[in-house]
Amino acid sequence: MSTEDLAAAIDDLPLVDHHVHGALASAVDRPTLELLLTESDRPVPAWMTQFDSQLGFAIRRWCAPVLDLPPHVDAADYVARREELGAHEIARRLLAASGIEHYLVETGYRGEEILSPTEMASASGVPADEVVRLEAVLEDLAREGVGAAELSSRFPEVLAERTERAVGLKSIVAYRYGFDFDPRRPSPAEVVAAARSWLRSGTTRVADPALLRFLLWSGLDRGLPLQLHAGYGDPDIELHRCDPLLLTRFIKLVEPFGVDLLLLHCYPFHRNAGYLAQAFPHVYFDVGLGVNHSGVRSSAVVAESLELAPFAKILFSSDAWGPPELHHLGALLWRRGMRKALSEWVDAGEWSASDAIRVARMIGRDNARRVYRLAAR
Known part of the structure; x- marks a missing residue:
């Protein structure tokens, strides 16, 4: 089997985009x-x-x-x-060109401006399942007038309702506070006190660390795979507090619960995420957001993601939001990075072409299908 066969296999590989948002709904x-x-x-x-x-x-x-x-x-x-x-035709063309076979769509950010999971499935012609953002569920509850005393019991009930058909959960604790939080489950008294202060503040944006910890642990109780934004993002974050290594104590506390943690994007801390994925059986990672924004240099980012973690612990994502160019490029640049890295190793005699194809399939689709139990759907 040649490197030409390897390149063709990667180009033709149907991908599971395990963390993505909808394409723009209008021009x-x-x-x-x-x-x-x-x-x-x-x-x-x-x-x-x-x-x-x-x-x-x-x-x-x-x-x-x-x-x-x-x-x-x-x-x-x-x-x-x-x-x-026009927006519809652009989305149709670019989504089709991406070669994605399944989208896992996170719906918690500016959902009125982008396609819903159902609309993404219609525009792309492939399945799209939902990933629910924890913070958005709590903020919806606040808008509905939930009281501080009932929040701790009401939130798990609403989360169960909202995630009845979802395949995973997502937290943006990195944006709202950072990863240097107390990793322990907050006490009921802490939750009530934090909720009372938050609801009196007049804002629905949840940023209190006790409430954010409550959301994380409630998500773990739900038992679905939990995605955590890590690393690079907009100026709302303080990047030095988004290094996934800061999650080490939380990761250790989570391990007995049997819930998988998915570290998203991770750039420029993707090597740190690779260590965590190697060290802990329930930790996975991707380099999604960094791939699109590094353009021609994305091949280096993709290659670096293959350095330390077992290949069963790495996933593909685009983290595309809005312009469908991002959905297309997320897949195209990842494929190119994999072709370059794996072909070099095969040509050098370090890997066999058959092993390289198997690894590309693991990362591009099979790992996500296993973690999110998509094969049973």
Whole structure:
């Protein structure tokens, strides 16, 4: 079996995107599009464009042909073509081109602007299941007027209802506080006191560490795989507090519960995540968000993700939100990174081509199907 066979197998591999959000539900203008091509939440300065970035160059190179444009097309011509095709056709083309066979869609962020799991399935022609964000469920409860005294009993009930058909849970504790939290389950008194203070504050945004810990442990009680954003993200985080190594004590406390923890993205701490995935049987990781935003350099990120963790502990994700270019590129750049790394090792005689194909299948689809029990669905 040759490296050409390996490349073909990776290119043709149907992927499970285990952490993704919906594509845009409606058209956006160029300024809005550019804001969606960066993790910054600040306006793009007038003297620059987000198309002059690794992600912007990758879009002009790899997404342009899917929209019937030449590679490296000028950004203005690319945007004009997007406007001509419309949001539905752009999503249809780019989702189909990604080669994804199953989406696990996290629905807790600006859901009114993007396609729901049902709509993603319709647009792509492949299954889409839901991953429920813990913080969003609690914030919905606050809007409904739940009292502090009843919150600790009401939240697990509502979570069970909301996740009846879900395949996993997600927490953004990294955004709302950081990973340097007390890893222990909070006491009922702590939860009530924190809830009382939060509900009196007038904000529905939950950031109290006791409440965030309550959400995590309630999620663990639910028994579904739990995703945790780690590493790189928008300026709402303090990146030095999002190193997954800070979760080590929490990971140890979780281990007896038999619940899998999925560390998402992890860049630039992906080597640290690889250590955790090697050390603890219930820890997995991916490099999703870092792949899209590193563009041509993403091959190095993908190769680094293969250094330490057993291959049964690594998953593929795009973490795409909004522009379907991100859904397409997340898959394309990951495939390219895997082709480059594995072909080099096969050519050097370090790996067999058959083993390389088997590993690509594990990471690209089989591990996710096992962790989220998709084979039984």
